[in-house]
Amino acid sequence: METIHIYHTNDIHSHLERWPRIQQLLVNQKEEHLKAGDEVLLFDIGDFVDRWHPFTEGTKGKGNTRLLNQSGYTAITIGNNEGINFSYEDLSLLYEDADFDVLVANLYNKEAIHPEWVKEYRIYHTGQGTRIGVIGLTAYFHHIYNLLGWNLSKPMEELKKWIEIVKKQSDIIILLSHLGIQDDEKIAELFPEIDVILGGHTHHILPEGKRVNQTILAAAGKYGHYVGQVTIKINDQKTAIEKTAILFDVDMLSPIIGEKEKVEFFYEQGKKLLNQRIVNLKRELQCDPFRETNLSRLLCNTLREWCAADCAIINAGLLLGNLSGEVTNFDLLKICPHPINPCKVELTGRQLKEVIFQTKDPKWPHMEIKGFGFRGTVMGVFIFDGICFNDDSRPLLINGEEINLDKCYSLAIPDMFSFGRFFPEIYDCKHKKYYLPEFLRDLLKWKLQTE
Numbered sequence: 001m002e003t004i005h006i007y008h009t010n011d012i013h014s015h016l017e018r019w020p021r022i023q024q025l026l027v028n029q030k031e032e033h034l035k036a037g038d039e040v041l042l043f044d045i046g047d048f049v050d051r052w053h054p055f056t057e058g059t060k061g062k063g064n065t066r067l068l069n070q071s072g073y074t075a076i077t078i079g080n081n082e083g084i085n086f087s088y089e090d091l092s093l094l095y096e097d098a099d100f101d102v103l104v105a106n107l108y109n110k111e112a113i114h115p116e117w118v119k120e121y122r123i124y125h126t127g128q129g130t131r132i133g134v135i136g137l138t139a140y141f142h143h144i145y146n147l148l149g150w151n152l153s154k155p156m157e158e159l160k161k162w163i164e165i166v167k168k169q170s171d172i173i174i175l176l177s178h179l180g181i182q183d184d185e186k187i188a189e190l191f192p193e194i195d196v197i198l199g200g201h202t203h204h205i206l207p208e209g210k211r212v213n214q215t216i217l218a219a220a221g222k223y224g225h226y227v228g229q230v231t232i233k234i235n236d237q238k239t240a241i242e243k244t245a246i247l248f249d250v251d252m253l254s255p256i257i258g259e260k261e262k263v264e265f266f267y268e269q270g271k272k273l274l275n276q277r278i279v280n281l282k283r284e285l286q287c288d289p290f291r292e293t294n295l296s297r298l299l300c301n302t303l304r305e306w307c308a309a310d311c312a313i314i315n316a317g318l319l320l321g322n323l324s325g326e327v328t329n330f331d332l333l334k335i336c337p338h339p340i341n342p343c344k345v346e347l348t349g350r351q352l353k354e355v356i357f358q359t360k361d362p363k364w365p366h367m368e369i370k371g372f373g374f375r376g377t378v379m380g381v382f383i384f385d386g387i388c389f390n391d392d393s394r395p396l397l398i399n400g401e402e403i404n405l406d407k408c409y410s411l412a413i414p415d416m417f418s419f420g421r422f423f424p425e426i427y428d429c430k431h432k433k434y435y436l437p438e439f440l441r442d443l444l445k446w447k448l449q450t451e
Contacts, residue, residue: 046079054270209245
């Protein structure tokens with residue numbers, strides 16, 4: 001009988017406040033298992049990197065790679081935060097010093113081949129000769145990947161292609177899936193030869209795993225609250241006869257010596273790397289999620305200018321602090337930490353008028369927003385540029401002219417409006433242009449340096 005222990009993390013999103021405990025747990029567990037003569041594998045299922053944290057931003061994610069190296073990871077797959085929040089060049093360099101494998105079967109480069117830092121799958125051999133085939137897949141944000149210069153194929157098509165190859169070389173098959181729980185369940189139904197699916201992306205929690213036929217699904221939530229462990233028992237015929245899954249609650253683990261100092265070091269190291277001066281402001285730029293300010297007006301005007309649009313709309317909740325005096329890259333990250341890109345959509349005057357009408361709904365300012373790249377708390381009030389209106393008795397003006405309901409207008413927005421179902425007219429719009437790889441804070445930096 002052979003015992004294989006598989007540890008997995010997912011969707012850490014650079015929440016490094018728990019990382020010292022996670023690292024200690026992984027090191028200690030691996031040491032105990034090896035002493036017992038068992039096998040240990042360690043995987044991350046993507047979105048380990050998130051550019052809201054100064055450590056990640058300051059090191060362009062390479063600091064996160066070092067943390068995975070130090071913890072002895074076997075392999076990872078990438079999530080959308082790695083895949084679409086870096087430039088082509090920066091993602092190409094993200095894992096150049098990795099001591100682990102990067103498995104992403106559906107990622108191709110500009111030449112339509114797998115980049116040299118990526119493998120479609122790997123076969124790992126245990127001390128007793130068991131062959132463990134591992135495949136990685138990432139979420140299908142193909143349009144954004146293409147704009148950045150990558151080619152992303154459909155995950156299911158890649159899995160169909162590689163599963164036959166891996167099956168011939170493996171006794172046990174593991175899938176690293178940054179696809180979400182619904183796709184994982186579908187895969188387990190369609191590909192019963194997969195023994196274990198380690199999941200992420202939808203931040204789901206499976207305390208004891210989930211069984212779909214003979215496949216066990218496992219996932220560990222988000223932000224490092226949990227670390228997962230799957231244990232497989234293998235008989236002499238190299239067949240899995242038992243599979244179990246558990247989660248470790250990281251917040252319930254004993255604090256480690258120097259934990260607070262280690263967490264502070266990550267932050268301060270990133271802050272130091274981002275401490276380059278951008279500009280000295282002569283007057284303070286203020287933010288307030290519940291009213292228009294000079295800073296929110298500046299961001300909205302800059303977004304419109306960057307996109308060369310007829311008008312622009314942003315939500316004031318995008319800005320999380322004021323700017324005054326000497327402004328650095330760290331300051332911009334602190335007040336605008338979102339991995340949100342500029343976007344331009346084409347709407348008829350009738351559609352634009354409906355969007356503007358919807359922004360007046362009193363539900364918006366205090367609505368808490370999660371996902372879509374937003375790293376703030378509330379939506380806040382809406383800020384407009386190129387749009388003028390006073391009350392219902394006066395016409396809506398676009399650039400000083402009464403809106404023409406049949407005319408086509410270009411509207412600059414934060415891209416999260418195009419992904420979320422905030423405004424049906426925008427979500428369903430067929431004409432969307434994304435400006436990559438710049439984030440909104442990059443636009444602010446550009447504007448402050450040019451004024």
